[in-house]
Amino acid sequence: MSNTVSKRIPETVMKKPQQSSPFSGTGPRLRDVGECVMIQRIRSLLGKVNPPAPHGIGDDCAVLPVSTELASRTFGLATVDAVTLGEHFLPDTTPELVGRKLVHRNVSDIAAMGGRPNWALLTLLSGGDLRLEWLDGFMVGLRDAAIQLKMQIIGGDISALPDGLFSAVLCVHGQAVTPILRSTAKAGDSLWVTGTLGGSLVGHHLQFNARVEEGCWLAENVSVSAMMDVSDGIAKDLTALLPADTLAALDINKIPISTAAMEQAQQQRDLALKAAFCDGEDYELLFATPPQTVDWLADWQRQFPHVPVTQIGTITKVPESATSTCKLIDSQTGQALDYFKGYAHFNT
């Protein structure tokens, strides 16, 4: 049970030297230049990622380009996520990686629907003592991620927090031909996960790639019945994919544990497994397919040779004899896996 804001980040990690902190060190600060100069600086750094007004920064609203082709053949998607100092990054995290993370963690939600991002609005909430050099790095990381993911930053807002605090909120719009929902899995479906899980804090949480190509490929080529991304750990996230009166029967030996989690656990598999279930910030795709739907696996491996995909279990009906309310069980022993908890904000 914790009531600090930084519990996602262990205290030992919090005590690193803060040479590149957003607020310590020398150089001009946000309050030295004011809002207008800062907006000019941001526009200049964003370059072509920010289209000319009225389609980008510069009017009361951004005017979206009309695309009837898009509207008639695809669904729009909308999502929002923040990065906050102490919760999602540390004072000495490289600012480019913070900007990058903000984009990829939002686009991970778009990817989890089988979609692609289009445009985004950025809100900066910051103390006036923010170093401009740090902000430049943040914007460059955000811009380069936007270029990589083929999306535009079309507007935003700035609001003042007390000194020493920074948060950035990105609202992203995307599109999908056939959005893959969380709520459409069925009993009997196989459960799959991309990549490996656990130990994200070692570096993955700043350097992952939103699984856009993978998500779109699955939506187009596989009869995926439900999909989501893993942000709070599969222990918590898996339960969101389960229909009422079902459990996830998991093959504990097949959970793909990351090298980072194994190293942190000093190769003790039980400890590493707990990390894979509970750490969160994996930003992998978790999805369900109807039973016997495996003919796509060879195509996947040709398409994404460096991205493992693993069947971790099956969705099963809750047996009538069940006594536990736990939604995850060991498929071999039938025992509840209720010591695993995903990340929870504000409390545990």
Next chain:
Amino acid sequence: MSNTVSKRIPETVMKKPQQSSPFSGTGPRLRDVGECVMIQRIRSLLGKVNPPAPHGIGDDCAVLPVSTELASRTFGLATVDAVTLGEHFLPDTTPELVGRKLVHRNVSDIAAMGGRPNWALLTLLSGGDLRLEWLDGFMVGLRDAAIQLKMQIIGGDISALPDGLFSAVLCVHGQAVTPILRSTAKAGDSLWVTGTLGGSLVGHHLQFNARVEEGCWLAENVSVSAMMDVSDGIAKDLTALLPADTLAALDINKIPISTAAMEQAQQQRDLALKAAFCDGEDYELLFATPPQTVDWLADWQRQFPHVPVTQIGTITKVPESATSTCKLIDSQTGQALDYFKGYAHFNT
């Protein structure tokens, strides 16, 4: 020159008793219930304003309803704005009014393009010590404003700040048949403003109505050449409407000063005039029309009998003899009105 975050709110006002503060007083707090319970509470409070998943809260993204009619005949609009404790409201501000303000200040930007709002995403950034009763009030105010303005809240995010801090960010999507831009005014155009200006902090900044009907009516019935909303005071905002090499020649006697500004200035017109130029948070429409376009005035008065609209001046070419860089002049004396400054974030 100020480097505190609360300079929009005078210190004398900041020292009011804090009986209804978001963080002081008794009752359960955010951290007592955690994220999942809070999201349930928010969904329940929003009611029909939050459509069922996947079109509302509950999946990785919100899926937008397909509307080809909308896409082929109108332009999409996107904007984002925050309300932050100490910057946009006080600890003892009624929470319902804070939620209301967040909606109306965003929709004011949509209205300033001649548009109507469709949907929004809400991000809450808060200390874990936020009282749930305060949050309920905030959500009810936000919900009722969304109902009033015919928009839906389709998703959001929650992020943790240190104790005692609260900010909420709303990203709003809208539509307009013909978006009215800021950048399309011309020399010779008349300058108009709706309502009255100044003294917003007395109450208007919490209780104004976004001028949606007025903005749409102007876009449809008047050849408006440019439009924006007044959020930082006309001293600053007017300059955004002026083409290069032009000035705003203002009839100082015609500036519509609010009763609140006159009362605060103890009926001294010069002081009240400065408030009308500089206070900000008026959320009135500021627009330009080609010269001699006045045949709409009688229709306006029939349509909006309780909303004054005033011609405050004209856009004129910068005279070759000009020595000042000030963009606002007194049309009668030709003198620069350069002692007026609008609200600036982080510095002045």
